[in-house]
Amino acid sequence: MWRRRIRVHTAAAPVVADLVEMYCQADVGAFVSVFSRLAIEKTLSSKLEDARNSVQLRIVKALKEYRNLYAVQHRLGDRIIFPESLKFLPLYGLALCRSTPLRGGYADAPLDECCSAGYTMMTLPASAQVDDFKNPEKRLPLAAENLDSRGLYLYDNVFCFNTWFGRALSPDVP
Structure with missing residues (x-):
């Protein structure tokens, strides 16, 4: 007689009481890896320009949310505020937008190079484990x-x- 068995796996993740602390502990390598994978997937169904814009919008939204959280707590005006862990996120986003799989048209990079670089970006690990x-x-x-x-x-x-x-x-x- 066959029985259906369900195995449940649980994972523990560190949590913080304050969202500002979560941003301060963020892993920028994991951010860029996720953004690159989402951008590569977007290139399969829409234009390269749309994929580049989505990367930029995600970075702007993340940093804007941090600024709003931080400004509420510390009553700061219209200043640019980055957590130390994400200070290079705009630079990495720009590098991602200029990478081979997200670059312009046929004159910039041959299709096989774009596909190879995109595949490599999709298969690399998000960040190093401890x-x-x-x-x-x-x-x-x-x-x-x-x-x-x-x-x-x-x-x-x-x-x-x-x-x-x-x-x-x-x-x-x-």
Whole structure:
């Protein structure tokens, strides 16, 4: 005899009592990833211009909502206010609008490049999980001030690994 079974999964997520605090703890990488996926999906059913406009409108709405929440609490006038976690969101939105899958017409990028870049944007993870960083002391942001000429560095950009050998690296390194 067959029985129907239902399995229920629950997930716990941290919550905040104040919406302003939620904006301050926002993950900008996850924002951009979701916006990019929504924009790529929109390109399948409408114009590229509509997809770019939707990205811009979502960013404006999110920041406008934060400003309204913050201004009510702190009685501020017409000032531009960004939470520290989202201060680069407009820049990332602009970069997203200028990315290969959302760029203009045929003269900007061939269709196969647009499709490939769009597929890549749809399949990349939203943001790194805490468990992915086993040893955070060893991970550095890629910046000139973090590189030492005596060091050996491995750069992982999800698609390929690049190895950087410092000029003063010891010849004893295998």
